[in-house]
Amino acid sequence: MKLELKNINKSFGENHVLKGISLEATSGKALGVLGRNGAGKTTAIRIVMGVFPQDEGEIFIDGKPIDRKHINFGYLPEERGLYPKKIILDQLVYFAMLKGMNKTDAVKSVKHWLDRLNMSEYSNKKLETLSKGNQQKIQLIVTLVSDPDIIILDEPFSGLDPVNAKLLEDIVKEELAKNKLVFFSSHQMNYIEEFCENIAILNKGNIVLNGNIHEIKRNYDRSKLIIAAQNLENIKNNIDEESFIEKDNLIVQLKSEADKNKFLNQIVSKNLDVDEIKVFEPSLKDIFVEYTEESI
Amino acid sequence: MKQFFDILRFELKGYLKNKVFVVVTVLICLIIAISLSFPRIKDMFNIDSSAKKESTQLEKILIVDNTGENKQYLETALSAAMPNNEFVFDNKSLDEAKLLVNNDEYASVILIDNPTSFTYLVKNLGMYDVTSDIVKEIFKTNYRLNQFNNLGVSPQQSQSIFLKDIDVTTIETGQNQMNNFFYTYILMFMLYMAILIYGQLVATNVASEKSSRAMEILITSAKPTSLLFGKVIGSGLAAFIQMGSILFSAYIFFNLNKAYWANNFVINAIFNMPLYILLYCILFFVLGFFIYAFMFGAVGSMATKVEDINTSSMPITLLFIIAFLIVVMSMSSGAVDNTIMKISSFIPFTSSMAMFVRICMSVVPVYEIIISVVILILSTLFIGYISAKIYRVGVLLYGKSPKLGSLIKAMFHK
Structure with missing residues (x-):
């Protein structure tokens, strides 16, 4: 589709x-x-x-x-909200039936989803008694209950x-x-x-x-490399390219993307100890x- | 169609599962049952109550007779006319008498100056105080008897002249308004209450779905016409079930206690209403309810918060109250076929009550009833259609209410 x-x-x-x-x-x-x-x-x-x-x-x-x-759409609107004063099971079955399901299928599907989201214990409670996060989960069930x-x-x-x-x-x-x-x-x-x-x-x-x-x-731009190593300072001091340490990595700025292999050769020839080298992706x-x- | 019935069932279940709805219905039925069984209950405790009556003190009335001529006659006549009072004869001045009444020593004082005038002294004149009228009647009779006596007519002769009554035979070719008044009034009042209460409930219902933000899910899952019609018809059925149980319990308990009410004109008039009146009542209730409930639904959809409902439904409520007043005033004046009632019985917003009352209390040509009902049905469908359009647009508007122009434009956008 x-x-x-x-x-x-x-x-x-x-x-x-x-x-x-x-x-x-x-x-x-x-x-x-x-x-x-x-x-x-x-x-x-x-x-x-x-x-x-x-x-x-x-x-x-x-x-x-x-x-x-x-x-068959399943829609979770930004403005969340169902019937606060109605029993959860009742309203979930109602919403499933509005989507065209018959009662038996609706009840079956609602029970499946309540179980999947660990909400079965609340099925006979009123919605307003639930925490916000749990109310969100009920809303998610409304979205998915009709198998959209x-x-x-x-x-x-x-x-x-x-x-x-x-x-x-x-x-x-x-x-x-x-x-x-x-x-x-x-x-x-x-x-x-x-x-x-x-x-x-x-x-x-x-x-x-x-x-x-x-x-x-x-x-x-793929001319920036990110290096992980035990001794970042050592690498920084021994390479020709411009570099800086950010968090636990060394960021190396190559002149162009094509210089990658040249840089690798430099690491090998200088026998620098490196754990990981990869292109820096934003x-x-x-x-x-x-x-x-x-x-x- | 399945959607509509799902919505209808859900809404109706909402009412029937609502504790307040159930408690109120049961309570009203209970009150009716007790009221209608009251004479029977009273009978069961009759021995006790008669014993109690003797122990309670009789209300004392002081008679100050300055003429000094009528004591014997007055005593017999007063005791016969007012058996629940004790009469004391004494000589007091007006000021003394006032003091006695003020201190509650006597319920009232009657100061007799001459055979054709007296002063009635009472602390607080009650709405239904008939003491002075009774005394006046006694004086009048006494005066006439004396005058006849002076003219040479014997007391027996004058007595028989006074007591002669005129036989009247009334044949109604139309309706007996006196009989019909009570049940018409009760049915119309029920109609009025049901439409107003349930109409408001529809509005609140819609507005609360909007404010709880369930609306966006509903409107993307179901057709707005199904939603509004399901809601309105669901509420209508709930109202019908409530009214039905009340009428049914009244009917049952009246029949159980029929013997005790044999002499009560009002109660008998109510319960002996013809069946066709009840059927008309149902017809006009259904149509009148829907036309207002649709409008209430549309109003509910325009409100942002449930609290707004009271103000925004005011025009509809006022329209309805005006209709009610027109009908009630015409009813109490007895002129149910006046021009304003005739016009009102063809205007859809008033016809449910006006035409119903005319059918009950007068003779309305069949074609007029048909025209009125057809107008009402067509208008109900039209209002339902327009309301569903307003509902579709209204339910998703939050914040300020839309301008009329943009609302109409949005309503007819495909």
Whole structure:
């Protein structure tokens, strides 16, 4: 399955929120949309979900204009919230049935997910009695209970502790393994880096960077090396290239990418003790800051 | 359609599982059961209560008769007319009498100046105090008897002249408004309460889904028409179940205690209402409820917080209260077929009550009823459609309320 957004424009009054964005997501791979607060992530997601219409542009599923009636979406909205005063099991079954499931299947699926997220003990409690993090998990069950083909998660990690974040990460990976299409937004780079193959950076309503995360990194300047060793000072003093120590590594700036082998020869010939040498790749955070910095 | 029924079931279950709803319904049924069984219960304790009555002191009334002529006559007549009072004859001045009444030594004082005038002294004049009227009647009769006597008519003759009553036969070709008034009033009042209470509940329900942010999930999972219709019809059924249980318990307990109420005109008038009235009541309740509940739902969707509901639903509530007042005023004046009622019975916002009352208390041509019902059905569908549109737009608006123009534009955006 392929989800395409083409040239989407959206304004709220004077505020031009999305300025002709185009995105593409495919089954089995996660697309992470990154952006600072107010960049337009949630607006883009709400347009995909049909919460409100776009002013211009089109959305396609497998090349055909989207028909939301025939797609099983799983949606985790940014604004979390269910029925605080209702029994958890009851409302989960209700939401599953709204998605078209019959009661038996709904109950079965709800029980499966409650179990998967270690929430079975709360099934007969009212939602409001749960902690915020646990309420988030219930909300996640609402998203996944109908076994959706397209999973849209708006800031899924906000409010989760590291253990629960790991749980969510595992679940998303399982869904991807089942060839589901996962589309999510976040400003928490570490999670995105963990399992997103494709990213799009949204800044002030424009896509400023879009593509495979590894390719993006590979396209960066590869003339910087990162060296791990027991005695960094010794290496620093014995090499010709400009270098500095950062944390537990030595960063070496080559004159050009082609000098890599020359540098390796130097290490070998000078018999310097090295644990690891690799090309320095910017982290997603570095890339993100680079592309969105001017708006800070 | 499956979605609509899922929503309907969920909403209805929400009411039926709500403790307040259950407790209130049971409580009202219980109150009705006890009230209707009251004469039977009273009978069971009758021996005790009659014993109690003797021990309680009779209210004392002081009679100051300055004419000094009527003591014997007054004593018999007063004791016969007011058996629960004790009458004391004594000579006091006006000031002394005032003091006695003020100190609660006597419930009241009657100062007789001459056979055709007296002064009635009482501390607080009660709303239903008829003592002076009774005394006045006694004086009047006494005066007439004396005058007739002076003219040579014997007391027996004048007595028979006084007591002669006129036989009246009334044949209603239409409705007996006196009989119908009570059940019409009760049914209309139930209609009024149910629409207002449940309408407000629909509004609160929608607004709380919005403020708890469950709305975004709902609106992306289900069609807005299913959501609004499911909610409104679910609430309607809950109201219906509540009203039904109340009426049913009233019916059961009236029949159980029928013998005890044989002489009560009001109660008998209520429970002997014709079946067609009840059916009309159900029809107008359903239609009247939906037209208002849809509007309340739309209003609820526009509110940001549950607290806003009271102010934003004010126009609808006022419209409804005005309709209620028009009908009640026409009812109590007896002129249920006046022009304003005739007009009101074709306006969808008032017709559920106005037409219902006219059917109960007057004779309305069938074609008028049909026209009124058709207008009401069509308007209900139209209001339902518009409300679903407003609901779709309203539920996702947070913060300030939208301007009317942009709202209408958004409503018809595909």
